[in-house]
Amino acid sequence: MYKGYNFKFTKSLGQNFLKSDKVIGEILEGADLKADDLVIEIGPGMGALTKPAANLVRRLMAIEIDTELIPILERELSVFDNIKVINEDVLKTNVGSIIAEELSLDPEIKGVKVIGNLPYYITTPIIMKLLEEDGGIDSITIMMQKEVADRIKAEAGGKEYGSLSIAVKYYCTVTDICDVPKTMFIPQPKVDSAVLRLDLREEKAVTPKDEKLFFSCIKAAFSQRRKTLANCLSGFKGLDKNRVTEIITEAGISPGARAETLTIEDFARLADKIEESI
Ligand code: SAM
Numbered sequence: 001m002y003k004g005y006n007f008k009f010t011k012s013l014g015q016n017f018l019k020s021d022k023v024i025g026e027i028l029e030g031a032d033l034k035a036d037d038l039v040i041e042i043g044p045g046m047g048a049l050t051k052p053a054a055n056l057v058r059r060l061m062a063i064e065i066d067t068e069l070i071p072i073l074e075r076e077l078s079v080f081d082n083i084k085v086i087n088e089d090v091l092k093t094n095v096g097s098i099i100a101e102e103l104s105l106d107p108e109i110k111g112v113k114v115i116g117n118l119p120y121y122i123t124t125p126i127i128m129k130l131l132e133e134d135g136g137i138d139s140i141t142i143m144m145q146k147e148v149a150d151r152i153k154a155e156a157g158g159k160e161y162g163s164l165s166i167a168v169k170y171y172c173t174v175t176d177i178c179d180v181p182k183t184m185f186i187p188q189p190k191v192d193s194a195v196l197r198l199d200l201r202e203e204k205a206v207t208p209k210d211e212k213l214f215f216s217c218i219k220a221a222f223s224q225r226r227k228t229l230a231n232c233l234s235g236f237k238g239l240d241k242n243r244v245t246e247i248i249t250e251a252g253i254s255p256g257a258r259a260e261t262l263t264i265e266d267f268a269r270l271a272d273k274i275e276e277s278i
Pocket of ligand 1: 116
């Protein structure tokens with residue numbers, strides 16, 4: 001039983017509902033919602049964020065996978081005429097086409113913002129899907145495990161820095177909104193959380209000649225964090241260790257360096273040198 005409903009939380013769907021109005025206020029303020037915004041909410045649950053967000057914006061589309069929650073949401077949200085609930089898996093939803101349709105129906109919509117207290121079991125796939133889809137989103141304000149937020153924010157040189165930090169930096173600028181202790185949720189998760197806002201860049205942070213190669217080079221470079229860059233990239237795109245060592249040096253990087261010391265600009269230079277050599 002929760003909020004008068006005969007509802008059982010499903011752990012495997014990452015159902016940790018927010019019970020703090022203060023945190024809800026911080027998320028909505030952090031998202032910088034405007035009266036002419038279209039909001040896409042991921043995982044509305046019982047509508048803790050949905051209702052106050054819908055009061056601030058023009059239109060809200062809420063994507064919820066759990067069929068058990070749909071009648072509850074319909075009841076909770078019945079007084080709103082600007083909310084649509086979509087009973088789907090966000091990872092299988094074409095968010096870009098939802099946005100395109102809403103924009104074509106309502107020319108008054110000016111901004112497109114994603115919000116959500118994310119289901120933690122799929123935090124990274126959701127973020128990467130939204131960034132890679134390039135569906136016209138202006139910003140993404142989301143709650144996630146603190147550990148993932150720390151990895152996203154990490155700068156070159158630290159142990160939290162990795163392919164996720166670089167990928168997010170490529171598409172977005174990152175703003176810290178707040179840290180949220182685990183006691184703010186029901187049921188209480190094992191770990192603390194944090195809210196970040198990701199503002200999509202108009203121009204990507206760097207412009208590698210081949211984006212796919214850039215990302216596969218980063219993935220290979222971080223494949224074994226203890227190894228040197230030359231060792232991790234040996235065999236990459238069929239290049240032997242000697243050739244890889246030369247290319248890394250030509251990119252102005254020490255072959256003995258480790259991936260975690262390379263900035264996004266270093267990786268762009270390195271990927272371009274590899275692209276020229278294959
Ligand atoms: N927004 C609510 C709140 O803050 O109280 C609920 C947040 S809860 C952490 C995550 C929500 O995402 C749950 O309602 C869960 O059912 C939903 N969810 C889980 N996996 C999903 C998926 N693949 N697609 C859409 N929603 C999903």
